[in-house]
Amino acid sequence: MDFISILSIFVLAVFVGYFVVWSVTPALHTPLMAVTNAISSVIIVGALIAGAATGAPLAKWLGLVAVAMASVNIFGGFAVTQRMLAMYKKKER
Amino acid sequence: MAVQGGLTTLPEAVAVTPAWVLLAYLVAGVCFILALRGLSSPVSSRRGNRFGMFGMALALVTTLVHYRPFLPGGPGANLLDNIDWVVAGQILGAIAVGAVIGLVTARKIAMTQMPQLVAAFHSLVGMAAVLVGAAAYLNPLAFGIAEPDGLIHLNSRIEMGLGVAIGAITFSGSVIAFLKLNGNMSGKPIMLPLRHVINLGTLLAILGLVGYFTQDQSQWIFWTITALSFAIGFLLIIPIGGADMPVVVSMLNSYSGWAAAAMGFTLHNSAMIITGALVGSSGAILSYIMCKAMNRSFISVIAGGFGGDAVAAGGAAASDRPWKRGSAEDAAFLMKQAELVIIAPGYGMAVAQAQHAVREMADLLKAEGVEVKYAIHPVAGRMPGHMNVLLAEANVPYDEVFELEDINAEFSRADVAFVIGANDVTNPAAKTDKSSPIYGMPVLDVEKAKTVLFVKRSMGGVGYAGVDNELFYRDNTMMLLADAKKMVEEIVKSLGH
Numbered sequence: 001m002d003f004i005s006i007l008s009i010f011v012l013a014v015f016v017g018y019f020v021v022w023s024v025t026p027a028l029h030t031p032l033m034a035v036t037n038a039i040s041s042v043i044i045v046g047a048l049i050a051g052a053a054t055g056a057p058l059a060k061w062l063g064l065v066a067v068a069m070a071s072v073n074i075f076g077g078f079a080v081t082q083r084m085l086a087m088y089k090k091k092e093r
Numbered sequence: 094m095a096v097q098g099g100l101t102t103l104p105e106a107v108a109v110t111p112a113w114v115l116l117a118y119l120v121a122g123v124c125f126i127l128a129l130r131g132l133s134s135p136v137s138s139r140r141g142n143r144f145g146m147f148g149m150a151l152a153l154v155t156t157l158v159h160y161r162p163f164l165p166g167g168p169g170a171n172l173l174d175n176i177d178w179v180v181a182g183q184i185l186g187a188i189a190v191g192a193v194i195g196l197v198t199a200r201k202i203a204m205t206q207m208p209q210l211v212a213a214f215h216s217l218v219g220m221a222a223v224l225v226g227a228a229a230y231l232n233p234l235a236f237g238i239a240e241p242d243g244l245i246h247l248n249s250r251i252e253m254g255l256g257v258a259i260g261a262i263t264f265s266g267s268v269i270a271f272l273k274l275n276g277n278m279s280g281k282p283i284m285l286p287l288r289h290v291i292n293l294g295t296l297l298a299i300l301g302l303v304g305y306f307t308q309d310q311s312q313w314i315f316w317t318i319t320a321l322s323f324a325i326g327f328l329l330i331i332p333i334g335g336a337d338m339p340v341v342v343s344m345l346n347s348y349s350g351w352a353a354a355a356m357g358f359t360l361h362n363s364a365m366i367i368t369g370a371l372v373g374s375s376g377a378i379l380s381y382i383m384c385k386a387m388n389r390s391f392i393s394v395i396a397g398g399f400g401g402d403a404v405a406a407g408g409a410a411a412s413d414r415p416w417k418r419g420s421a422e423d424a425a426f427l428m429k430q431a432e433l434v435i436i437a438p439g440y441g442m443a444v445a446q447a448q449h450a451v452r453e454m455a456d457l458l459k460a461e462g463v464e465v466k467y468a469i470h471p472v473a474g475r476m477p478g479h480m481n482v483l484l485a486e487a488n489v490p491y492d493e494v495f496e497l498e499d500i501n502a503e504f505s506r507a508d509v510a511f512v513i514g515a516n517d518v519t520n521p522a523a524k525t526d527k528s529s530p531i532y533g534m535p536v537l538d539v540e541k542a543k544t545v546l547f548v549k550r551s552m553g554g555v556g557y558a559g560v561d562n563e564l565f566y567r568d569n570t571m572m573l574l575a576d577a578k579k580m581v582e583e584i585v586k587s588l589g590h
Contacts, residue, residue, distance in 0.1 A: 001361045002114075003248055009363050010354060013123035013370035016126055024132040026471065026496050029379060030207055031142075032132050033346055036372040037214040039125045039145055040353040043221050044479040045118075045156045046236075050228035051184045052162035053235030059228040060180075064187045066224035069217045072198070073572025074153075075233050075458020077214060078146050079199035080207075084482055085142060091490035 031084045038077025044070035104116035110159075115123035117155040122367030124148025129371060135491050152364050157184070164217055179203055204486045205443050207276045208342055208476040214439045215345045219326075222260030222352040226253050232317050236360055245310050249359055254303035256355030257315070258322040263348040265326030270341050273330075274475065280335025288332060289396070295325045314459065328546045333394065340383045340394045342476050345560035347376025348473060379477045386471035388496075388523075416552070419571035423579060424511075424546050425587035429570075431459055431508035435500065437468045437537050438476060438484070439515025445577035448487035451513065454581055455489070456590040468500040468510075468537050470518035512564075513577050516549075530560055545570040548580050 024032050047070055050063025100266055131141015158172070162180035169175045202210050214521075230253060233239035235492045238249040245253070272278035285291065302318045313590025333341055384391050403505055428434050436455065442448055455465040467489060473480035495503075504510060514521050515537075522529040523536045539545050540563075547570055573580050 001363075006358055006361060006363075006366060010358070010366045010370055012168070013122070013126075013367040014147040014374055016367075017129075017371040018378070020126060020129045020371070021378045021425055025134060026136060026382075026478055027469075027481040027494060028132045028135065029382075030211075030474075030476060030482045031138065032129065032375060032460065032478070033211050033282065033379070033476065034146055034207070034214075035128055035132070035142060036346060036350065036375050037211060037218065038486045039128065039149065040218050040349050040372040041221065042121065042125070042149065042241050042364050042368045043218065043225055043353045043356050044153050045152055045365060046225035046229065046356050046360055047221060048153075048156045048184060049160045049236060049360070050225060051187070052160045052180060053232055054162070054165075055235060056228075056232035059095075059232035059235070062224045062228045062231070064183055066221040066228070067184060067187040068098050068191040069186045069224070070221045070561075073191075073217045074149055074195065075192040076140065076195025076199045078149070079196050080202060080210065081142050081145075082139070083199060084204075084207075084485070085135065085138045087482070087485040087488075089485070089488065090135075090136070090316035091492050 027088070028085075031081050034077055034081040034084065038081065041073035041077065043062040044074065052057055110361075112187055114155055114159045117151055117422065118362055118364035119367075121148040121152040121155075121364040124151070125364075125368050129375065131365060135163060153188075159339070162332065167501075177372060187197075192575070193303045194233060201203050204482050206275075207479060207482065208338065209271055209476075211476065212271040212274055212342055212345065215342075215349045216264050216271065218349040219260045219263030219265075219267060219352060222356050223264060225356055226257035226260060226359070227319070229253055229317075230310075232258075237475060238359065247307055248311055250307050250310060252355055252358040254306045254315075254318055256359055257319055258299050258303065259348055259355055261319055261322030262326035262329070263345055263352050265323045266330045266341075267326075269327055269330040270338060270345060273335060274338055274342075278566070282334040283331040285328070285332070288328065292328055295328065297323055299325065301316040308462075312498070324525075328505050329395070332396075337387075337389070337394050339472055339474075340380050340387070340389070340391075343376050343383055345376070347373050347380060349374055350443060366412050382471060383477060388531070394396035414566045416565050417571050419546065419573055421573070421575075421583035423571065423588045424573055425578070425584050427544055427546065428458055428463065428509050428511070428584075429588065431458075431463050433464045433466070433469050433503070433507045434458060434509045434511060435466050435504060435507045435539075435542065436511045436513065437470075437515050437519060438480060438513050439518060440471050440480070441485045441514025441516075442577055443474070443480075443514065445514065447513065447578040447581050448483055448489075450578055450581040452484075452489050453486045454585050454588065455493075457585060461588075467494055468497065468504075468539075470496055470497050470515065470535075470537055473515060473518060497535060497537060504538045504541040507542040508544065510539035510545045512539055512549070513548040513581070516562055517560065519547075519564055522560065522563045526563075540564055540567060540569070543569060546573055547571070547574045548575070548577050550574065550576060 047063050047066035128141045128145030131137045150396045162176045162177040229236045239245045306314050350369050350372025357365030519539045523531045523534045
């Protein structure tokens with residue numbers, strides 16, 4: 001992908017983000033933060049590439065540490081979001 | 094060192110990325126959009142979260158398969174040919190270690206500690222971004238961002254430099270926010286002399302070095318950018334007081350998104366770019382909402398210093414104006430007779446662990462035919478939406494919980510407004526007294542109810558902003574002076590009779 005296509009994806013995604021986040025109900029702002037934490041750890045993709053690459057041992061180990069850190073966030077972030085969302089219940093009628 | 098037109102030529106390794114890999118990342122990005130979209134209501138939120146998990150699993154598996162580690166000789170004809178199982182084991186091991194730590198933490202954490210947890214998670218995203226950036230710098234060929242002779246492409250250098258800088262700021266800033274929220278560090282602002290000059294100088298130095306990095310990819314430039322960014326993250330957050338932490342946590346949320354996006358630019362990865370843009374705008378919007386709820390400008394929050402003299406002003410604020418004191422029996426009697434009771438909880442309720450008792454009280458009132466509603470100010474908790482989670486944990490149905498703008502008109506119809514653990518967010522001075530430090534802040538119109546029951550430990554203390562509350566001395570206010578949990582438990586007892 002060239003720079004302009006990447007930039008296009010980015011700019012459009014900012015707009016999508018803007019409208020999607022305004023539609024989130026304020027009652028769920030804490031789960032929103034927890035889940036954004038989890039998804040921003042998709043950065044693990046870069047860490048996995050670094051961890052699997054050959055040629056630079058230091059880069060590989062930095063990658064492995066980043067894999068572990070991002071995994072804490074991914075598993076912890078989704079799990080705590082799910083735990084919170086499970087608490088939101090409607091009135092029993 | 095000369096730069097060889099890196100802007101126009103496509104990096105080899107990226108150019109040959111197969112279409113299925115690119116599509117998988119795109120689908121993952123769309124799943125993340127759906128995850129946030131689901132949060133528009135509690136009903137759809139759980140499905141949304143499953144979309145998020147699916148997207149993440151897709152991105153993980155795709156990367157693990159496509160970028161699997163090979164022994165010398167490279168990929169064979171079959172998927173599992175010539176794989177370096179030692180490295181593969183290390184990678185899977187790292188994932189497993191992170192997964193165990195994450196899952197255990199998520200299960201054990203108390204809901205009152207969510208702000209600290211989120212700050213800690215932000216610091217991990219920031220650090221991961223720094224490490225990925227450093228790995229890409231040290232081994233650019235593996236990421237397909239360099240010429241065969243190791244010269245990193247011009248645009249990749251800018252993206253890498255900015256990504257590492259934002260990641261480092263997110264990391265050190267979040268560590269300070271965590272320490273302040275967790276009580277390991279005083280919430281008081283720490284004001285360095287000349288801090289604006291130091292901060293601005295450091296920021297300009299970072300930008301200048303990122304610019305120079307495009308001309309010279311020497312090690313010292315990369316590591317100086319990293320070190321200065323760690324320093325500025327620390328310097329930016331220490332002068333910000335505890336009261337402004339909701340804004341800071343949202344702001345760092347935004348930074349962690351921009352860091353991920355910058356890394357996405359470096360690695361040409363659409364899932365990372367989409368996510369980064371989503372998270373970046375999400376954090377920015379939450380910061381804006383928090384600033385508005387406290388009537389603070391974003392610039393003044395960043396400049397810091399707010400909330401520092403709250404303790405000093407506390408002594409002088411208590412006045413000897415007349416006020417009325419009530420008992421638990423009085424409160425129980427008043428609420429039993431009421432048609433509509435609106436409960437306005439603040440963080441003090443969560444500190445006193447009174448939310449379960451409050452819900453029990455509400456259940457008894459509902460059994461008497463009283464309508465009960467909860468009114469939530471946006472900054473009632475320690476982070477956006479925190480109070481809603483705390484109430485949900487105490488089994489309060491979410492359709493009884495209303496936001497400030499939706500419930501404020503109803504106070505005039507309410508017989509009782511029950512304020513517990515909140516103070517500044519109910520202060521009518523914010524609407525009338527131009528000299529008040531909280532003037533202009535949106536507040537809950539509790540004083541419009543026929544009777545205000547105000548639960549407070551003693552008459553002496555003041556709220557976060559260090560101002561006296563007009564509400565205490567009004568004719569229709571009855572002060573219930575006790576520990577929040579004890580008081581509510583006594584009211585529950587009286588209601589039971």
